[in-house]
Structure formats: C-alpha cells, structure tokens
Amino acid sequence: MRTLAPAHDGFARRARAFYVLTKPRVNTLIVFCAVIGMFLAVPDGLPEPFAVFCATLGIACVAGAAAAMNCLVEQHIDARMARTRGRPLPRGELAAGEVLAFAGMLGGFGLTILHRAVNPLTMWLTLATFVGYAVVYTIFLKPRTPQNIVIGGASGAMPPVLGWAAITGEVSADALLLFLIIFAWTPPHFWALALYRTDDYARAGLPMLPVTHGSEFTRLSVLLYTLILFGVTLLPYATRMSGMVYLAAAVVLGARFIHYAWRLYRDYSDALARRTFRFSIAYLFGLFAALLADHYLPY
Numbered sequence: 001m002r003t004l005a006p007a008h009d010g011f012a013r014r015a016r017a018f019y020v021l022t023k024p025r026v027n028t029l030i031v032f033c034a035v036i037g038m039f040l041a042v043p044d045g046l047p048e049p050f051a052v053f054c055a056t057l058g059i060a061c062v063a064g065a066a067a068a069m070n071c072l073v074e075q076h077i078d079a080r081m082a083r084t085r086g087r088p089l090p091r092g093e094l095a096a097g098e099v100l101a102f103a104g105m106l107g108g109f110g111l112t113i114l115h116r117a118v119n120p121l122t123m124w125l126t127l128a129t130f131v132g133y134a135v136v137y138t139i140f141l142k143p144r145t146p147q148n149i150v151i152g153g154a155s156g157a158m159p160p161v162l163g164w165a166a167i168t169g170e171v172s173a174d175a176l177l178l179f180l181i182i183f184a185w186t187p188p189h190f191w192a193l194a195l196y197r198t199d200d201y202a203r204a205g206l207p208m209l210p211v212t213h214g215s216e217f218t219r220l221s222v223l224l225y226t227l228i229l230f231g232v233t234l235l236p237y238a239t240r241m242s243g244m245v246y247l248a249a250a251v252v253l254g255a256r257f258i259h260y261a262w263r264l265y266r267d268y269s270d271a272l273a274r275r276t277f278r279f280s281i282a283y284l285f286g287l288f289a290a291l292l293a294d295h296y297l298p299y
C-alpha cells in the first residue's frame with residue numbers, strides 16, 4: 001500500500017526544489033559583486049541602506065528567475081549530464097508549468113521592486129541582463145558556438161554595473177571597469193570546469209571549447225584570458241579608482257591565477273582543472289572584497 005508523506009515534508013521538499021532552481025551558490029557571488037558595486041559608487045561614506053536593501057533583493061530575485069528559466073529551457077540537456085541530472089526538472093520533482101510560473105513571479109517581483117523602489121534604469125539594465133542570460137546565451141549561443149560563454153559572459157559581468165546604477169542612477173566609466181574584470185574572468189572560470197567535464201558536454205551535444213577545439217587549445221585560451229584578466233585588473237589602480245591595497249591584492253591573486261593556468265597548460269590533470277575552477281571563484285570573491293576594503297581604508 002502507498003503511504004503518503006506528511007504534507008509538511010512534501011512542502012519542504014518542493015520549497016527546496018524551487019530554491020535549488022535559482023542556483024543559489026552561483027548567484028551568491030553574482031549578488032556579492034552587485035553589492036560591492038553599490039558601495040564603490042559612493043565616493044565618500046555609505047550608500048543609503050534602504051536603497052541597498054531594495055536593489056539587492058530585486059537583483060537577487062531576477063538573477064534567481066534567470067537561473068530557473070535556464071533550468072527550464074535546458075531540462076533535457078541537464079538530464080544527459082552527470083553534473084546536472086540531479087536538478088529538480090530532470091528528476092521530475094517539479095513540472096515545467098510550475099517552474100515557468102515561479103520564474104515569472106520571482107522575476108516580476110524583482111523587476112517591480114527595482115522599478116518602484118530603486119530606479120527605472122536599474123530595472124531596464126537588469127531586465128536586459130535577464131534576457132542576455134536566459135534567452136541570448138541559453139537558447140541561441142550555448143547550443144551553437146564555442147564562443148558562447150565569451151559573448152554570454154557579458155550578462156554575467158553586469159552585476160556591479162547594476163549595483164552602481166542602483167545607487168547613482170547612471171553608469172560611469174568606473175562601473176564599466178568592474179564589468180570588464182568579470183568579463184575577462186568568465187572564460188578561465190568556465191573553461192577550467194569544461195575541461196574536466198568535457199565528456200559531459202560532448203554527451204549533451206554542446207559545442208563547448210574543449211569539445212570543439214580540444215584540451216590543449218582550451219588550456220592555451222585559459223592561459224591567454226588569465227593574462228588579459230591580469231592586465232584588466234590593473235586598470236582600477238591605473239585610473240586611480242583604487243589604491244595600493246587593491247593593487248597588492250590584484251597582483252597576488254592574479255599571479256596565483258596565472259600560476260594555475262600555466263600549470264594547467266603544461267601539465268594537465270582533471271584534479272588540477274577542478275582546483276583551478278574552485279580558485280577562480282575564490283579569486284573573484286577576493287578581488288571584489290579588496291576593491292571594497294581599499295575604498296574604505298583611510299589612506
């Protein structure tokens with residue numbers, strides 16, 4: 001005889017499935033970068049707490065909705081990859097219709113907050129970021145070209161610009177520098193993962209760089225983008241947006257990233273690619289934390 005799970009157990013499981021759809025770990029770093037953008041946008045002092053709260057909530061909701069849409073569009077691809085087959089849609093924990101409704105409500109709520117409590121510019125830029133990731137990257141670029149993540153990376157690089165626009169109502173050259181940093185960081189971040197997940201991507205029929213151009217070319221590309229990233233991260237110091245503390249962090253973190261990329265190029269192993277991918281995340285957290293620390297240090 002079938003026993004029914006207690007109602008609260010079913011509710012908790014479904015709530016967890018919706019939460020997982022929003023890719024909370026990826027979006028933690030996305031939102032962190034947006035919040036740093038909000039603080040850096042104020043030359044002296046702190047941004048208004050209510051504005052920070054509303055902008056953070058709005059951006060987090062829209063980013064979560066974008067992730068849920070990505071999971072919806074890619075549910076059949078996700079079912080073919082070891083890394084993603086445990087997601088709620090391939091597992092049959094949620095139906096497509098309810099995921100669409102969830103993404104619509106979450107995204108609509110986020111955009112409404114941004115429009116009403118922040119400013120229309122931030123709402124429009126966040127909407128464009130949503131479309132860039134959930135539609136342009138997910139539907140058009142990802143299944144078609146190995147440059148998918150280079151072009152699609154423009155969406156992922158938007159968070160500090162959104163944070164900046166939320167506080168100032170405009171997009172300045174400094175905000176664009178923050179954009180450039182994440183834009184240059186995305187290829188080594190993603191290709192390090194793609195290198196040790198190549199079989200997964202090949203099985204799913206996705207034209208990621210290691211699938212289409214092989215391991216060695218991808219490792220060379222990781223190294224080149226890591227060098228470009230190093231150069232780009234010097235720009236905040238060169239333009240006097242940031243000072244010595246930031247510069248020291250950028251050089252130390254950047255040298256470590258280049259060291260990883262160089263070893264990956266010369267002496268590949270899946271374990272090293274995994275460590276490089278993990279380091280890429282710590283790197284971006286560290287670099288943005290250094291921007292913030294430098295901004296408030298009294299020197």
Ligand code: HEM
Pocket residue numbers: 025026027029030033083137149152153156157182186189190193281284
């Ligand atoms: C088009 C651009 C990007 C692509 C294709 C990409 C791809 C990926 C992939 C495939 C994963 C593994 C996710 C998983 O197994 O669930 C991942 C993890 C991650 N990504 Fe990205 N990423 C991109 C941009 C970004 C950006 C802009 C950020 C933050 C600013 C970011 C932060 C993270 C974090 C924190 C993780 C680790 C999640 C975990 O520990 O489970 N990514 N990324």
Ligand SMILES: CC(C)=CCC/C(C)=C/CC/C(C)=C/COP(=O)(O)OP(=O)(O)O
Pocket residue numbers: 023026030059062063066067070074084126129130133142155156157
């Ligand atoms: C504010 C706002 C709307 C932000 C959008 C966030 C954004 C552009 C995120 C990109 C990062 C991300 C989740 C990549 C996953 O790549 P993938 O989808 O190829 O990975 P997967 O194979 O794990 O699904």
